Amino acid sequence: xxxxxxxxxxxxxxxxxxxxxxxxxxxxxxxxxxxxxxxxxxxxxxxxxxxxxxxxxxxxxxxxxxxxxxxxxxxxxxxxxxxxxxxxxxxxxxxxxxxxxxxxxxxxxxxxxxxxxxxxxxxxxxxxxxxxxxxxxxxxxxxxxxxxxxxxxxxxxxxxxxxxxxxxxxxxxxxxxxxxxxxxxxxxxxxxxxxxxxxxxxxxxxxxxxxxxxxxxxxxxxxxxxxxxxxxxxxxxxxxxxxxxxxxxxxxxxxxxxxx
Amino acid sequence: xxxxxxxxxxxxxxxxxxxxxxxxxxxxxxxxxxxxxxxxxxxxxxxxxxxxxxxxxxxxxxxxxxxxxxxxxxxxxxxxxxxxxxxxxxxxxxxxxxxxxxxxxxxxxxxxxxxxxxxxxxxxxxxxxxxxxxxxxxxxxxxxxxxxxxxxxxxxxxxxxxxxxxxxxxxxxxxxxxxxxxxxxxxxxxxxxxxxxxxxxxxxxxxxxxxxxxxxxxxxxxxxxxxxxxxxxxxxxxxxxxxxxxxxxxxxxxxxxxxxxxxxxxxxxxxxxxxxxxxxxxxxxxxxxxxxxxx
Numbered sequence: 001x002x003x004x005x006x007x008x009x010x011x012x013x014x015x016x017x018x019x020x021x022x023x024x025x026x027x028x029x030x031x032x033x034x035x036x037x038x039x040x041x042x043x044x045x046x047x048x049x050x051x052x053x054x055x056x057x058x059x060x061x062x063x064x065x066x067x068x069x070x071x072x073x074x075x076x077x078x079x080x081x082x083x084x085x086x087x088x089x090x091x092x093x094x095x096x097x098x099x100x101x102x103x104x105x106x107x108x109x110x111x112x113x114x115x116x117x118x119x120x121x122x123x124x125x126x127x128x129x130x131x132x133x134x135x136x137x138x139x140x141x142x143x144x145x146x147x148x149x150x151x152x153x154x155x156x157x158x159x160x161x162x163x164x165x166x167x168x169x170x171x172x173x174x175x176x177x178x179x180x181x182x183x184x185x186x187x188x189x190x191x192x193x194x195x196x197x198x199x200x201x202x203x204x205x206x207x208x209x210x211x212x213x214x215x216x217x218x219x220x221x222x223x224x225x226x227x228x229x230x231x232x233x234x235x236x237x238x239x240x241x242x243x244x245x246x247x248x249x250x251x252x253x254x255x256x257x258x259x260x
Numbered sequence: 261x262x263x264x265x266x267x268x269x270x271x272x273x274x275x276x277x278x279x280x281x282x283x284x285x286x287x288x289x290x291x292x293x294x295x296x297x298x299x300x301x302x303x304x305x306x307x308x309x310x311x312x313x314x315x316x317x318x319x320x321x322x323x324x325x326x327x328x329x330x331x332x333x334x335x336x337x338x339x340x341x342x343x344x345x346x347x348x349x350x351x352x353x354x355x356x357x358x359x360x361x362x363x364x365x366x367x368x369x370x371x372x373x374x375x376x377x378x379x380x381x382x383x384x385x386x387x388x389x390x391x392x393x394x395x396x397x398x399x400x401x402x403x404x405x406x407x408x409x410x411x412x413x414x415x416x417x418x419x420x421x422x423x424x425x426x427x428x429x430x431x432x433x434x435x436x437x438x439x440x441x442x443x444x445x446x447x448x449x450x451x452x453x454x455x456x457x458x459x460x461x462x463x464x465x466x467x468x469x470x471x472x473x474x475x476x477x478x479x480x481x482x483x484x485x486x487x488x489x490x491x492x493x494x495x496x497x498x499x500x501x502x503x504x505x506x507x508x509x510x511x512x513x514x515x516x517x518x519x520x521x522x523x524x525x526x527x528x529x530x531x532x533x534x535x536x537x538x539x540x541x542x543x544x545x546x547x548x549x550x551x552x553x554x555x
Contacts, residue, residue: 006336009377027414029451030451039412086372088302126306128307129308129313130308
């Protein structure tokens with residue numbers, strides 16, 4: 001029996017997601033005939049709801065391309081990307097990847113990375129709360145043990161390594177009047193919410209290498225080595241203290257945390 | 261009355277408002293006289309962050325109605341166990357005075373469709389929904405209120421009247437009902453039914469909460485009036501009148517003002533709530549007056 005309901009919902013969903021399909025059989029009105037305008041209300045609700053959710057999550061992206069372009073891009077995404085669950089707060093996690101492959105937006109090479117900041121912002125906003133690692137805890141570690149130490153990333157952290165000044169672009173578009181970016185160079189952006197406010201930080205590139213390695217689970221020693229390879233001027237102490245004070249870590253790796 | 265029933269009816273018979281992030285600070289700073297707040301459960305299913313911080317603070321001060329929009333109770337396929345678990349987590353954490361969901365489906369093989377979609381009313385769908393309501397109440401350890409939908413189309417296959425369909429679900433599962441008076445108006449106009457008759461036939465003794473909202477209006481391909489459940493304006497005057505008609509039958513009930521799109525400033529929402537509060541108070545007074553005269 002449920003086969004019938006399943007089949008009818010499949011037909012309904014198919015027609016809903018494809019504007020060129022006719023109103024499914026058995027869908028009628030008080031007049032006793034199908035009415036495309038009425039069925040279109042559902043179709044419209046689905047797509048307007050999803051594009052609105054994307055506009056809320058990606059406001060700078062929308063500002064950069066204009067509402068009309070954004071809505072078209074969002075609809076193209078929504079056509080093939082339905083939310084995996086009823087958690088609309090998670091919808092659009094891979095919208096930046098879609099933008100990167102969206103031909104009409106290809107001239108704005110920095111657009112996917114700006115969207116990645118916005119995707120990371122929302123992830124950070126809803127991430128688990130955690131007290132960031134206290135600098136004093138790190139300071140209490142014996143110096144000879146530091147190189148073998150691993151740190152646990154704060155649940156809210158996101159790192160966007162870009163070939164464009166996406167941190168500056170994002171920041172400029174938080175204000176009503178956008179000032180042009182004068183210093184056009186690659187930027188690495190750390191997104192983190194140590195307390196209740198999501199923060200966006202532009203990191204020196206060697207610090208970003210260091211952070212990326214640590215977030216991947218590398219030891220402080222291995223991460224420092226990678227950063228030094230990128231920039232001989234890398235300052236281990238300053239970089240570590242900097243990241244810790246931004247709240248990028250939650251704790252020392254448990255198996256090493258109890259060592260005085 | 262069983263314990264679970266008491267819990268389901270524990271919202272005050274006052275006007276409540278949907279809690280919007282843009283009003284978190286205003287609510288905490290001014291502590292406005294609002295009967296209760298309602299939130300969409302799915303907006304609080306993140307692990308942490310400001311939504312939970314604010315909801316914790318606000319539920320210290322106000323009763324809470326938890327309103328689900330994603331369980332897809334009317335779906336042919338099985339309920340999403342992970343989603344039920346998330347709902348249970350929220351209920352255990354916030355102990356809302358009411359939990360409600362919709363007579364609709366929203367999830368299919370392609371994913372979450374992000375709309376409350378209609379279902380035909382047949383013995384088959386009735387059995388399916390009853391199973392899903394039973395399963396939900398079991399998983400959540402409490403009674404739910406099931407909301408009547410607003411619809412834009414009809415199903416040729418439907419053989420059961422919507423009010424009978426809802427009443428039977430309630431009778432068979434022990435669930436309560438959420439009566440959305442705006443949805444009644446929207447569906448009545450869209451399907452050439454009489455809204456007051458719908459209310460007169462509705463089992464109001466099972467209603468734990470009323471919803472009011474604003475609709476949009478357009479026409480269909482034949483030029484017939486087509487009302488859209490838009491939640492983006494004040495409650496329309498014909499819905500206010502239908503609410504009055506409802507209260508005369510049901511007596512005062514917790515009443516939510518739903519305004520989810522183009523959300524206005526808090527004062528505008530409060531004015532909407534004040535109008536409903538005045539009508540609730542007038543109905544309570546009228547009933548007391550009758551009792552005094554009868555004595």
